[in-house]
Amino acid sequence: MTRYGFVASGGGYRSFYTAGALVWLKRNNVPVVHIASTSSGNNITLDYLLWDFPAEELPPVLTRTMRLALKDIFHVFGNFLGLRPHCCPPVHTC
Numbered sequence: 174m175t176r177y178g179f180v181a182s183g184g185g186y187r188s189f190y191t192a193g194a195l196v197w198l199k200r201n202n203v204p205v206v207h208i209a210s211t212s213s214g215n216n217i218t219l220d221y222l223l224w225d226f227p228a229e230e231l232p233p234v235l236t237r238t239m240r241l242a243l244k245d246i247f248h249v250f251g252n253f254l255g256l257r258p259h260c261c262p263p264v265h266t267c
Contacts, residue, residue: 178207
């Protein structure tokens with residue numbers, strides 16, 4: 174008997190390919206007996222394991238992901254580079 178393992182890879186579009194491959198395996202009744210994951214692939218792995226296959230057409234990672242607008246990306250990088258005020262208030266120590 175063939176045993177199938179799967180490695181969930183990192184972020185970006187690779188996460189969608191990984192989740193899509195897991196969905197294909199599930200829909201074609203290919204048993205996945207082991208899933209390994211990189212640190213950035215943990216969300217894909219957990220999402221697949223928690224997927225309610227009979228009740229949901231796709232795992233939530235494929236249906237509830239929001240894309241950032243260009244304006245949002247500039248805000249993120251602006252905060253990262255220190256060009257904008259910090260998102261969190263400063264912590265004061267007594």
